[in-house]
Amino acid sequence: MNEARTSQERRDRASRIALPILVLALLLLIWEAIVRINHIPPYVLPGPGLILTTLVDDWELLSHSLTVTLVTTVEGFLLAAFGGVGLALLFNQSRLLEYSLYPYAVILQVTPIVAIAPLLLIYLPQPLAVLACAWIVAFFPVLANTTLGLHSVDRNLSDLFTLYGASRRQVLWHLKLPCALPYILGGLQIAGGLSLIGAVVAEIAAGSAGAGSGLAYRIAESGYRLNIPRMFAALLLLSVAGIAIFYVLSFVNHLALRRWHESALSREA
Amino acid sequence: MPPAIKPQTASLLLALHGVSKAFPNGTLALSNLNCDVRAGEFLSLLGPSGCGKSTALRIIAGLSPPSEGSVEWPAYGMAADRTSRIGFVFQEPTLMPWASVFDNAALPLVLKGVAAETIAKRVTGALDRVGLAKFAHVFPRELSGGMRMRVSIARALVTEPQLLLMDEPFAALDEITRFKLNNDLLQVWQATGTTVVFVTHSVFESVYLSSRILVMTARPGRIAAELTIEAPYPRDQSFRTSAEYAAHCRRASTALTQAMSADRPAGDQG
Numbered sequence: 001m002n003e004a005r006t007s008q009e010r011r012d013r014a015s016r017i018a019l020p021i022l023v024l025a026l027l028l029l030i031w032e033a034i035v036r037i038n039h040i041p042p043y044v045l046p047g048p049g050l051i052l053t054t055l056v057d058d059w060e061l062l063s064h065s066l067t068v069t070l071v072t073t074v075e076g077f078l079l080a081a082f083g084g085v086g087l088a089l090l091f092n093q094s095r096l097l098e099y100s101l102y103p104y105a106v107i108l109q110v111t112p113i114v115a116i117a118p119l120l121l122i123y124l125p126q127p128l129a130v131l132a133c134a135w136i137v138a139f140f141p142v143l144a145n146t147t148l149g150l151h152s153v154d155r156n157l158s159d160l161f162t163l164y165g166a167s168r169r170q171v172l173w174h175l176k177l178p179c180a181l182p183y184i185l186g187g188l189q190i191a192g193g194l195s196l197i198g199a200v201v202a203e204i205a206a207g208s209a210g211a212g213s214g215l216a217y218r219i220a221e222s223g224y225r226l227n228i229p230r231m232f233a234a235l236l237l238l239s240v241a242g243i244a245i246f247y248v249l250s251f252v253n254h255l256a257l258r259r260w261h262e263s264a265l266s267r268e269a
Numbered sequence: 270m271p272p273a274i275k276p277q278t279a280s281l282l283l284a285l286h287g288v289s290k291a292f293p294n295g296t297l298a299l300s301n302l303n304c305d306v307r308a309g310e311f312l313s314l315l316g317p318s319g320c321g322k323s324t325a326l327r328i329i330a331g332l333s334p335p336s337e338g339s340v341e342w343p344a345y346g347m348a349a350d351r352t353s354r355i356g357f358v359f360q361e362p363t364l365m366p367w368a369s370v371f372d373n374a375a376l377p378l379v380l381k382g383v384a385a386e387t388i389a390k391r392v393t394g395a396l397d398r399v400g401l402a403k404f405a406h407v408f409p410r411e412l413s414g415g416m417r418m419r420v421s422i423a424r425a426l427v428t429e430p431q432l433l434l435m436d437e438p439f440a441a442l443d444e445i446t447r448f449k450l451n452n453d454l455l456q457v458w459q460a461t462g463t464t465v466v467f468v469t470h471s472v473f474e475s476v477y478l479s480s481r482i483l484v485m486t487a488r489p490g491r492i493a494a495e496l497t498i499e500a501p502y503p504r505d506q507s508f509r510t511s512a513e514y515a516a517h518c519r520r521a522s523t524a525l526t527q528a529m530s531a532d533r534p535a536g537d538q539g
Binding site for chain 1: 327330331332355357359361363365366367368376377379380381408409410428
């Protein structure tokens with residue numbers, strides 16, 4: 001009985017991995033076939049094969065750009081993580097500060113980053129402007145989620161801490177932070193993807209100024225040169241980077257919560 | 270040791286004088302509540318849901334200030350530090366899901382900055398007392414409802430409190446588990462000699478556990494009747510099925526019915 005279930009589970013997991021790969025292979029085959037049968041020129045639509053060779057041939061250039069974009073993304077993410085959690089903690093300790101600053105955090109968030117980026121590029125040196133964009137987009141979900149987490153402490157537990165005479169620091173460290181942890185991690189997971197988006201948007205905006213060297217800049221540049229295969233190759237790298245960021249953060253999330261949180265436990269446990 | 274408590278001679282631990290509590294939304298939860306808690310007794314507050322029993326408990330614990338009246342601890346004076354003297358058990362187990370059973374039970378001591386060896390000794394002792402010695406490193410998620418409540422009781426016991434306040438702790442448990450925990454609670458009470466104030470809406474539970482029962486009226490809560498349950502401790506299954514137990518239950522039940530029907534303070538002995 002038990003054995004049957006585990007083999008069923010294994011088959012289930014295998015098909016969850018195998019099926020999307022199968023779909024991908026099928027789509028790539030169809031794409032390649034359409035390109036070849038119709039003799040579509042590469043500057044209109046390159047086939048997957050050509051994109052892959054471009055990726056290999058241009059690897060030196062593209063990997064450099066990938067590094068630039070990733071470094072910006074990670075920096076933006078880290079600033080957003082510390083900034084968001086830090087600000088939420090400050091807000092939690094002081095109502096006054098929260099009332100005075102929170103609206104501006106919201107304004108920063110709701111103003112489209114595409115519109116802010118060109119402005120930032122005027123006043124900041126380009127790498128800093130890109131970093132600022134990544135930070136602006138990524139920081140709000142961390143702030144909002146952490147704030148929510150810090151506010152969702154169990155009332156009775158809070159009473160218990162009062163009863164035992166806990167100091168503010170003890171309440172924060174032993175109660176509020178652990179309670180907010182799942183929310184913070186959720187915010188970080190969103191922030192990871194957004195940080196990449198922010199960096200890309202800023203690079204594209206800066207692209208016309210022609211000073212950058214990130215992946216998004218490569219895409220814009222290749223577009224002007226009608227080097228469509230390289231555009232696709234750069235896009236592929238961006239997408240892989242996004243997926244990698246997502247899974248790394250998911251893994252961290254799982255490591256931190258697996259012992260106790262509902263989201264990390266299997267139903268039978 | 271508690272078994273032979275003579276309520277009349279036992280010393281006064283704390284007294285509520287004319288305590289009223291009105292909430293900001295206008296609800297009057299308690300009105301002119303007077304009662305004594307004597308050292309070493311097992312006192313139950315018995316009343317219908319929403320009669321302010323829990324509010325009374327929170328006021329005793331100092332979690333919520335009374336609108337009028339006062340709580341006095343004759344032996345200590347009013348301003349004395351109460352945190353070392355009170356253990357509180359909520360209706361829910363109220364455990365920290367991110368901490369192991371051991372860490373949950375250790376919380377009051379950790380917050381006080383007690384040395385690690387002392388914590389280890391006291392927590393192990395308390396967990397042993399509630400029968401959870403083997404589960405110290407398990408997380409709350411993996412425990413049954415009854416076991417979680419045991420952790421909650423162990424946590425209340427680690428400070429070796431003089432007064433254990435319990436707010437309908439077993440209301441959400443099934444009957445078999447509740448009976449078992451009733452017995453275990455009585456054992457803990459007898460072994461530690463602590464004073465218990467136990468809030469419940471169950472006539473049967475209050476009679477089984479208590480040396481004294483205060484019956485409360487519906488909101489606003491007042492003391493409507495006082496019953497002394499003279500049956501000797503230790504009480505066990507044979508007490509639960511005895512005619513004496515049934516008679517006490519009938520008395521308590523009648524008092525409760527009267528308290529709920531009559532808004533006038535007919536049987537007010539508080």
